[in-house]
Every structure is written in C-alpha cells, then in structure tokens.
Amino acid sequence: MPAPIRLRELIRTIRTARTQAEEREMIQKECAAIRSSFREEDNTYRCRNVAKLLYMHMLGYPAHFGQLECLKLIASQKFTDKRIGYLGAMLLLDERQDVHLLMTNCIKNDLNHSTQYVQGLALCTLGCMGSSEMCRDLAGEVEKLLKTSNSYLRKKAALCAVHVIRKVPELMEMFLPATKNLLSEKNHGVLHTSVVLLTEMCERSPDMLLHFRKLVPQLVRILKNLIMSGYSPEHDVSGISDPFLQVRILRLLRILGRSDDDSSEAMNDILAQVATNTETSKNVGNAILYETVLTIMDIKSESGLRVLAINILGRFLLNNDKNIRYVALTSLLKTVQTDHNAVQRHRSTIVDCLKDLDVSIKRRAMELSFALVNGNNIRGMMKELLYFLDSCDPEFKADCASGVFLAAEKYAPSKRWHIDTIMRVLTTAGSYVRDDSVPNLIQLITNSVEMHAYTVQRLYKALLDDISQQPLVQVSSWCIGEYGDLLVSGQCEEEEPIQVTEDEVLDVLEGLLVSNLSAPVTRGYSLTAIMKLSTRFSSVNRIKKVVSIYGSSIDVELQQRAVEYNALFKKYDHMRPALLERMPIMEKTASNGPTEIVQTNGETEASMPDTKHLPLVTQPANQANDLLDLLGGNDVVPVIQTTLPTKPASAGGELLDLLGDLSLSGDPAPAPSVPISQPPFLLDGLSSQPLFNDTSAAIPPMTAYSKNGLKIELTFERTNPNPNIAVITIHATNTTEADMTEFVFQAAVPKTFQLQLLSPSSNIVPALNQGSVTQVIRVLNPQKQQLRMRVKLTYTHKGSPVQDLAEVNNFPPQSWQ
Amino acid sequence: MRFLLLFSRQGKLRLQKWFTPVTEREKKKVIREMTLMVLARPPRSSNFLHWRDLKIVYKRYASLYFCCGLEDQDNELLTLEVLHRYVELLDKYFGNVCELDIIFNFEKAYFILDEFLMGGEILETSKTAVGIAMEEAETLQETMEEYMSKPTY
Numbered sequence: 006m007p008a009p010i011r012l013r014e015l016i017r018t019i020r021t022a023r024t025q026a027e028e029r030e031m032i033q034k035e036c037a038a039i040r041s042s043f044r045e046e047d048n049t050y051r052c053r054n055v056a057k058l059l060y061m062h063m064l065g066y067p068a069h070f071g072q073l074e075c076l077k078l079i080a081s082q083k084f085t086d087k088r089i090g091y092l093g094a095m096l097l098l099d100e101r102q103d104v105h106l107l108m109t110n111c112i113k114n115d116l117n118h119s120t121q122y123v124q125g126l127a128l129c130t131l132g133c134m135g136s137s138e139m140c141r142d143l144a145g146e147v148e149k150l151l152k153t154s155n156s157y158l159r160k161k162a163a164l165c166a167v168h169v170i171r172k173v174p175e176l177m178e179m180f181l182p183a184t185k186n187l188l189s190e191k192n193h194g195v196l197h198t199s200v201v202l203l204t205e206m207c208e209r210s211p212d213m214l215l216h217f218r219k220l221v222p223q224l225v226r227i228l229k230n231l232i233m234s235g236y237s238p239e240h241d242v243s244g245i246s247d248p249f250l251q252v253r254i255l256r257l258l259r260i261l262g263r264s265d266d267d268s269s270e271a272m273n274d275i276l277a278q279v280a281t282n283t284e285t286s287k288n289v290g291n292a293i294l295y296e297t298v299l300t301i302m303d304i305k306s307e308s309g310l311r312v313l314a315i316n317i318l319g320r321f322l323l324n325n326d327k328n329i330r331y332v333a334l335t336s337l338l339k340t341v342q343t344d345h346n347a348v349q350r351h352r353s354t355i356v357d358c359l360k361d362l363d364v365s366i367k368r369r370a371m372e373l374s375f376a377l378v379n380g381n382n383i384r385g386m387m388k389e390l391l392y393f394l395d396s397c398d399p400e401f402k403a404d405c406a407s408g409v410f411l412a413a414e415k416y417a418p419s420k421r422w423h424i425d426t427i428m429r430v431l432t433t434a435g436s437y438v439r440d441d442s443v444p445n446l447i448q449l450i451t452n453s454v455e456m457h458a459y460t461v462q463r464l465y466k467a468l469l470d471d472i473s474q475q476p477l478v479q480v481s482s483w484c485i486g487e488y489g490d491l492l493v494s495g496q497c498e499e500e501e502p503i504q505v506t507e508d509e510v511l512d513v514l515e516g517l518l519v520s521n522l523s524a525p526v527t528r529g530y531s532l533t534a535i536m537k538l539s540t541r542f543s544s545v546n547r548i549k550k551v552v553s554i555y556g557s558s559i560d561v562e563l564q565q566r567a568v569e570y571n572a573l574f575k576k577y578d579h580m581r582p583a584l585l586e587r588m589p590i591m592e593k594t595a596s597n598g599p600t601e602i603v604q605t606n607g608e609t610e611a612s613m614p615d616t617k618h619l620p621l622v623t624q625p626a627n628q629a630n631d632l633l634d635l636l637g638g639n640d641v642v643p644v645i646q647t648t649l650p651t652k653p654a655s656a657g658g659e660l661l662d663l664l665g666d667l668s669l670s671g672d673p674a675p676a677p678s679v680p681i682s683q684p685p686f687l688l689d690g691l692s693s694q695p696l697f698n699d700t701s702a703a704i705p706p707m708t709a710y711s712k713n714g715l716k717i718e719l720t721f722e723r724t725n726p727n728p729n730i731a732v733i734t735i736h737a738t739n740t741t742e743a744d745m746t747e748f749v750f751q752a753a754v755p756k757t758f759q760l761q762l763l764s765p766s767s768n769i770v771p772a773l774n775q776g777s778v779t780q781v782i783r784v785l786n787p788q789k790q791q792l793r794m795r796v797k798l799t800y801t802h803k804g805s806p807v808q809d810l811a812e813v814n815n816f817p818p819q820s821w822q
Numbered sequence: 823m824r825f826l827l828l829f830s831r832q833g834k835l836r837l838q839k840w841f842t843p844v845t846e847r848e849k850k851k852v853i854r855e856m857t858l859m860v861l862a863r864p865p866r867s868s869n870f871l872h873w874r875d876l877k878i879v880y881k882r883y884a885s886l887y888f889c890c891g892l893e894d895q896d897n898e899l900l901t902l903e904v905l906h907r908y909v910e911l912l913d914k915y916f917g918n919v920c921e922l923d924i925i926f927n928f929e930k931a932y933f934i935l936d937e938f939l940m941g942g943e944i945l946e947t948s949k950t951a952v953g954i955a956m957e958e959a960e961t962l963q964e965t966m967e968e969y970m971s972k973p974t975y
Binding site: 013016017020048049056059060063064065080081082083084085086088089092096099100101120122125128129132133134136157160161164165167168171193194197198201238239240242247248249250252253256288289291292295296327328329330331332362363364365366368 | 838866872900933951955970
C-alpha cells in the first residue's frame with residue numbers, strides 16, 4: 006500500500022475540481038482510502054489521515070468514522086499525534102457523541118504530563134467542550150493546576166475552571182481557595198483569565214459576590230496602573246495598554262458595585278477618570294468608554310457621573326462611525342426606563358437616526374423612539390415615525406405599525422388625531438398590520454361617536470384609491486356598513502363632505518366582493534356591510550339581489566351568510582331593523598376601575614365615559630345617546646327625530662333588570678332586544694325607583710327654564726357607586742294651548758365634565774300641562790366643580806319652529822359636590 | 823462568545839470554532855444563515871447584527887469574513903478588537919497572511935486560535951506570548967525521522 010498522500014497535496018487536488026460532482030468524487034475516493042488505512046490500524050499515517058479527514062469535514066462531508074481514530078491519536082506519545090488528535094476531538098467529538106467520555110482518561114493523563122504544551126492541549130480541550138461528567142471527574146486536576154506558578158498553565162486552568170463551573174455549578178466552591186492570590190499576578194494572561202473566573206463566580210453565586218466585594222480596591226488599583234502606565238509594546242493597542250483587561254475589569258466592577266453603595270463609591274473616581282481621559286479617536290478607546298458607561302449606569306453611581314455617562318452616549322450618537330452609533334442606541338435603549346429624562350434630551354438625535362442608511366441602526370432607533378414617546382412629544386414624534394413607516398423596509402413595517410398603534414392609544418391628544426393616525430398607518434402599511442388591529446380599530450371608531458361621519462368618509466375615499474390592503478378594506482367595509490347613512494347624507498363637519506350616492510357605495514362594496522384582491526374574510530365583511538345598509542339605504546331591492554346571488558357562492562362562509570340574510574329578508578323582515586341597528590359602544594375587555602376616561606388633553610371634545618357606569622348599555626341603537634358636542638352639536642338634531650322606537654312595553658321588564666344590575670360586566674346587550682324609550686312611566690320611574698340606592702338626602706328640584714309657556718324642571722339623584730356621577734331628569738311641560746312638537750333638548754357642559762344624554766320619553770310636549778317630556782342626563786364630575794350647563798331647545802309651535810338658548814347656573818350644591 | 827466562523831466571499835467555510843455543544847445539523851444551519859446574512863450586507867453598514875438572541879459581529883479582511891456570535895453582556899466594540907488581534911497573530915505567524923495560508927494550513931490557524939481564545943473568552947492578551955507558544959510547541963513536533971522511529975504507545 007503506497008503511503009497516503011499528504012494533507013497539502015490533497016487540498017491542492019481537491020481545489021482543482023471544477024464542479025461539485027468532481028469534488029465529491031475525489032473526496033469519496035480519498036475517504037475510501039482513509040477508511041481502509043484506519044482498518045489496518047496503521048500508526049504511522051493515522052495522523053496524516055485524520056488531518057485530511059478534518060479538511061474534508063470542513064468542506065461539509067461526513068467524518069464520523071474518524072472519531073475513534075482521534076482517540077487513538079490523543080493516546081499516542083507523539084506530540085504531533087496529540088496535537089491533531091485533540092483538534093479532531095474538538096471538531097468531531099462533542100459531548101453528544103457516544104465515544105466522548107472515552108477521552109477522559111487520556112485527558113487526565115495529559116493534565117499531568119511533564120510537558121506544559123501537552124498539559125495545555127488537554128486543558129484546552131477540556132475547557133472548550135468537556136461534558137459535565139468529564140468536568141466532574143477532572144475538576145480536581147484543574148484545581149491543582151490553578152495553583153501552579155507556571156503562568157502558561159495557570160491562565161489555561163483558570164478558563165478551564167470557568168467552563169467546569171458553567172457545566173457543573175456545584176463545583177464552584179472547590180475553586181475558591183485557589184482564587185486567593187490570583188489578582189496579585191503580574192502576568193496579563195493570568196490576570197485576564199482570573200478576572201473572567203471571578204466574574205463567572207460572582208454572577209452565579211450571591212455568596213461569592215459578597216466574598217469578592219473586598220477585591221474592589223485591588224481591581225481599582227490594577228485598572229489605574231493600566232491607565233497610568235507607559236507604553237508597553239506587548240499589550241499596546243493604539244496607545245491604550247491592554248484594553249481587553251481594562252474592559253474585563255470594568256465588567257467585574259459593574260457586578261461588584263451593583264446595589265452596593267460602598268463599592269460603588271470606591272470605584273467612582275476611577276470611572277470618572279476613565280470616562281474623561283480615554284482617547285476616543287479609535288475604536289479601542291470607544292470600546293472602553295462603552296463598557297465604562299454600562300458600568301456607571303448599572304451601579305449606584307452619583308448623579309453627576311450618570312449624566313456624564315449619558316452625555317458620552319449622546320456624543321456617540323453623533324459619531325461618524327456607524328458601529329458606535331449602533332452601540333449608543335442599544336445602550337440608550339437599556340437606560341431609557343431608568344433615566345428617561347436624560348435620554349429625552351437626546352431625542353432629536355435619536356429621531357435623526359431613523360433616517361440612517363444602516364438597517365441595524367434604523368431598527369434600534371425605531372425601538373428607542375417608541376420608548377421615548379410620551380404625552381408631550383406625541384405629535385412631533387408621530388410625524389417622524391409615520392414618515393419612517395412610509396419609507397422603511399418591509400421588515401420594519403409590522404413592528405412600526407404596532408408601535409404606532411400602541412403609542413397612539415396611550416397618548417392620543419384627540420380622537421380625530423387618533424383616527425387620522427390610524428388611517429395613515431392603514432393606508433401606508435396596511436398589509437403589514439397585525440390581525441388584531443382590525444377589531445381594535447373598529448372598537449376605537451365605534452367609541453369615537455362624534456367622528457363617525459368623518460371616519461366613514463375618509464375610509465370610503467381610501468377605498469376608492471386602493472383595495473389591496475386587507476386590514477384597511479375590512480375596517481372600511483365595516484364602517485360603511487355601520488355609517489353608510491352618514492356617508493350619503495354628506496354630514497361630515499371635520500372636512501368637506503363628499504357627494505356620494507347609495508348606488509356608488511354599493512358599487513364599491515360589491516366590487517370588493519368580486520375582486521381577486523379580497524381575502525375571504527374581507528368578502529365576509531363586505532357582504533355583511535351590504536346587508537346592514539338595507540336598513541340605512543333605500544335601495545333595498547338591489548341589496549336583496551346581491552344577497553340572493555351569494556346564496557349559491559362556493560365560499561362556504563359567504564354562502565352561509567347570504568342564506569341567512571336572505572332568510573332575514575323573507576321570513577324575519579320585521580326583525581331586520583332591530584338586528585341591523587347601530588352597534589353599541591363596545592367596552593374594552595380590559596377596562597379597569599370607575600374613572601377610566603380617555604384623556605383629551607384639554608382639546609374641546611366630549612368623550613365617552615367608561616360604559617361600566619352606564620348600565621343602559623342597551624341604548625346603543627339610539628343616536629340620542631350620543632354625547633352632545635360642547636359647542637352644541639347640530640348634527641345630532643335630526644337624528645333624534647328618527648329614533649322613537651315603537652316596541653311594545655313588554656320589554657320593559659328586561660330593561661329594569663339591566664338597570665338594577667349595576668355590576669354589569671359590560672356585555673353589550675344583544676342588538677335585537679330592547680328599544681330605549683318606553684312609555685314615560687319607566688323613565689319617570691327612574692327618579693323614584695330605589696335602583697340607584699339613593700341614600701343621600703333628596704336634592705331639591707329646580708326650574709332651569711321657563712319661557713314662552715315652556716317650563717323645564719330638573720330633578721336630581723346622586724348614584725351611590727360612583728360619587729362623581731349625578732343623574733338629572735328634565736321634565737318639560739307646556740302651558741300653552743298648542744302642543745310643542747319635534748321637541749329637542751340639548752345640553753352642553755364645561756370641559757371638565759362629561760355628559761350623557763339619554764333618549765327622551767317623547768318629542769311632543771302636550772299642551773296645557775297634560776303631560777310632560779322627560780329625559781335623563783347623566784353628568785360625570787370628577788373634579789367636583791360647580792355644575793354649569795348651556796341648554797338649547799328647539800321645537801315647533803303652532804307651525805313655526807322655535808329655538809332658544811339658555812344657561813343654567815343655579816344648580817343646588819348637592820348636585821355637584 | 824458562542825462561535826467564531828471564517829468564510830470566503832463565495833461562502834466557503836475556512837474555519838469553525840464552536841464554544842457550546844451544538845448538533846451537526848444546527849451547525850450547518852448557523853453557518854448557512856451567517857453566510858447569507860453577512861454576505862448580503864451592503865458595503866458601508868455597521869459591523870453588528872441581531873440574530874435570534876445573539877449579537878453578531880463580523881469584519882471583512884481581504885477575501886475573508888470573520889464572524890462571531892456574542893451573548894448579551896459581551897462588548898461588541900471590543901470584539902472587533904479581538905477579531906483584529908487574531909488577524910494580527912495570523913499575520914505575524916504566516917508573514918503577510920492571505921486566505922490561501924489559512925486554507926492550506928488550517929490546522930495551524932486552529933492552534934493559534936487555541937492559544938488566543940478558550941471557551942469563548944480571551945486567554946492571552948499579550949501580542950508576543952501567543953507567537954512564543956507556537957514556536958515552542960513547534961519544536962516539540964517531531965521531524966519525519968523522529969516520528970518514524972519513536973514508538974506510538
């Protein structure tokens with residue numbers, strides 16, 4: 006058998022292969038030769054063969070049949086063999102292999118070898134990949150070597166001990182005595198590995214941490230010497246002496262100083278010194294500064310030092326070097342929770358980093374920007390973040406969109422802004438938003454009652470532009486289904502109302518149904534929306550036609566919906582209006598506590614108080630429950646006219662139950678049930694019913710308005726569960742000989758109050774005091790301010806419309822205190 | 823440090839060092855992903871990436887990419903210095919090191935690495951100590967004659 010070819014020869018040959026197939030062929034041939042050589046138990050060439058095998062392994066070919074051969078090499082007396090053997094072991098014999106443990110004895114022998122380089126090989130192998138059993142067996146040997154005066158071995162033993170501790174933490178105690186004078190070594194290698202060992206022990210055991218705290222002065226001294234020492238050719242890196250050791254010491258100091266005042270104080274000076282004196286022109290200086298900043302932020306440093314650290318990070322942000330900017334952003338992200346204000350000062354620089362070309366930097370900047378958003382900077386920040394969302398890579402869009410939604414929810418300065426922001430996200434990154442954003446958004450829109458017209462108009466316009474982004478399309482279809490009537494009647498007051506006909510709207514919705522771009526879920530949304538419009542639009546026939554077509558749709562979901570809607574048209578037509586009424590205000594599933602009111606930051610808007618307080622959650626369908634805008638929402642007026650329901654009184658009992666049950670968990674009542682207004686007695690009954698447990702002394706009624714024969718009297722209750730709510734009932738009576746028809750009562754209150762107007766008992770005030778119209782107002786007054794109200798009355802008397810405004814200021818103190 | 827990889831601009835692996843136990847399959851996966859991610863980076867990006875729960879630091883020297891995976895507490899900027907130091911050590915040993923040196927003498931590259939790092943931590947910070955250890959170890963390596971005449975066991 007000719008001698009196996011040399012390693013370099015093989016490498017050269019394989020590299021001449023021009024195709025993958027050719028290479029594979031050469032490799033297979035060589036492997037076969039090697040395998041037969043192994044079988045012959047050839048001692049001479051084993052080393053060469055294993056080396057070749059390792060090369061082929063690196064190219065990606067299997068080499069497991071060489072495992073045992075590595076063991077044999079390790080056991081050999083020849084140094085050359087051992088070297089390759091241990092290398093092979095490290096590459097092929099990790100702890101998952103069965104034969105791994107067979108190494109133990111060899112390693113043990115070699116740890117006691119007379120030659121330090123053999124001992125070194127053994128320590129290295131054990132320290133890189135020894136299994137737990139092996140570590141347990143050999144820990145004693147390692148400990149012995151840790152005490153040797155031979156620095157070459159000592160440093161290797163130290164890192165080997167680190168590995169042992171990582172694998173078998175219980176053995177940590179064993180190494181404690183040997184650590185006693187580790188730090189008095191002059192050899193940098195030993196010093197460095199000792200610091201690593203100490204760090205590992207302190208991180209794993211609080212007892213060790215306490216024990217080693219006394220080393221702080223010594224560590225400070227070593228660090229100081231490094232900084233002050235002159236040039237040392239051996240350890241110099243760009244003018245800094247042994248930066249690796251410096252950084253490791255800083256890291257150990259961080260662990261020792263954490264939550265300990267004395268230690269932190271002892272290292273204060275040296276940290277300040279390093280922070281101010283380190284040369285920052287090269288990467289190595291910045292590496293040390295970086296570690297210093299991390300240490301300062303983590304220990305109990307004095308505030309001056311902390312400010313210094315954050316300023317260093319601020320300077321890093323302006324550095325030309327991308328790596329340093331990246332590292333600064335990462336560190337700021339870690340400290341933004343604890344030193345929020347200090348980081349806020351660098352906000353504009355951070356926001357600029359959003360425009361950086363580097364992807365990693367952009368991501369960090371985005372995360373940090375979201376962490377810095379608060380009520381004060383929300384408008385400015387959101388502008389930047391939305392711009393970022395527009396222009397960023399797709400990989401960012403999902404996270405950015407979620408971040409925008411969260412921030413908007415927490416800090417939105419106004420409902421309109423909130424909706425505009427969400428619209429912007431949907432139109433720019435609509436396909437990347439998370440699935441749960443659609444229901445969340447729908448809930449938000451439903452609850453922003455006064456924005457319905459504006460919202461549906463904007464969404465409609467967005468649909469005209471683009472129907473490919475599914476979340477946007479889904480929300481839009483839902484809104485059009487709900488508020489389509491507002492859309493065609495052109496009632497938007499936030500912006501110029503658009504002119505759109507019912508047919509155009511139905512065209513759009515039908516377009517969604519047939520479009521290839523629509524997902525099945527989206528189609529479901531549009532079909533339901535079309536159906537809902539049957540009670541809001543007049544073109545019912547067209548809708549009936551569409552619905553019946555889809556009764557035979559292939560899509561099972563659509564088919565089912567269509568069939569049921571068809572049935573609704575045919576057999577249950579009397580239920581249709583009730584079923585398809587406006588959705589109730591939805592309560593957030595995570596509502597917590599009585600005073601959860603959306604913050605409006607002083608902008609003129611009424612907002613919905615938490616519905617938990619309003620057992621009359623069943624009111625939804627009635628527009629009259631919409632809060633009046635403080636400026637006297639005119640658009641509410643016509644709506645009130647149409648909502649006098651005609652249900653029989655039999656449902657009254659249910660309503661009473663609901664009223665009585667103040668601990669309603671906020672399930673919106675099923676839409677088809679209960680109309681709002683009942684024969685007057687029910688609402689009148691409110692004031693005398695013990696439902697609200699009115700234990701407070703009766704508050705005297707007052708006359709709010711008396712003019713032209715119309716008299717409005719107010720009676721009060723204070724609800725017990727929430728002392729901030731007052732319930733006022735108006736009683737309108739008419740002393741003239743003609744009825745006052747189309748009577749509408751509206752009220753507005755100052756900003757600090759919240760108002761809810763429930764529906765009136767009727768809108769005809771009978772002549773000659775033959776009856777009265779009653780209406781309930783609920784007022785939330787968390788700041789206990791004096792109640793003032795502006796009322797607007799409109800009615801028709803003897804054929805002519807009458808309108809009047811009045812201020813009511815003389816509320817009895819008990820109604821608001 | 824969890825791992826250190828060297829690969830060429832064409833994605834061929836030149837050296838792999840794993841500091842934690844990893845299956846063969848997982849190793850191949852990591853190598854493939856690192857190669858893809860790093861080679862895809864535009865020319866003037868930062869040297870840092872985020873991958874799974876690790877920080878990836880890479881640096882290109884001529885035709886070779888040096889890539890390592892760090893844990894959370896490791897200092898990325900310092901790791902750049904570590905990679906640089908390793909290159910310097912290789913350069914000192916081989917004299918103007920190039921990729922071919924590492925291809926044909928991969929086992930020496932490993933030996934040098936094992937004198938510089940162990941278990942993912944720096945073993946020796948002195949520039950000269952590693953070179954000295956290599957020289958001395960080399961003298962222990964038997965010549966051909968010695969090798970043939972010395973009994974194996």
